[in-house]
Amino acid sequence: MAMSVLPLRALHFIQRSYPAGTFETTLSYLFHCFFTPPHTNVTDAATLQKTLREVPSEFDAASSSAPPASRRPPPPPPPLFSAREVDAIMRAATSQEAKDQLRAATDEALRRGAFGCPWFWVTDATGHAEAFFGSDRFHFMYKFLGLPFRDIALLPPSEAGTHGGQAKL
Secondary structure (H helix, E strand, C coil): CCCCHHHHHHHHHHHHHCCHHHHHHHHHHHHHHHHCCCCCCCCCHHHHHHHHHHCECCCCHHHCCCCCCCCCCCCCCCECCCHHHHHHHHHHHCCHHHHHHHHHHHHHHHHCCCCCCCEEEEECCCCCEEEEECCCCHHHHHHHHCCCCCCCCCCCCCCCCCCCCCCCC
């Protein structure tokens, strides 16, 4: 099982030390790298450091797939962090302060009722907050926040007749 402590400490430092957009871009990029093939193991210190050096200054996970062969890809945006900044982030992520902050954040999540991961405490524009658990709950969070999104949709059965079984309620 991968231990996500080091990337979480790094993200806490980035959230405290950089503008919100920098944190959001980094979080999106690390999440994408970790969960999208070939699944970069950002829990490993050397790999996390390499991946932080590669975070693009502009990142959109929805459009990060390769462009069609008929089109030439645009040049990649410059990296979000300099090598010096990445070194500072990695040093900060191993500091006692980072350890204490992650412990405090974890204790707060437990106090609010967290019982597993991923667990999100989401606050809408009116200040109403609610907890969401599970990676299959993003659509509930989007509805709660009033965000536009495209929900999962079933496609018609294929011509080959390959489709799943039947669901009975």
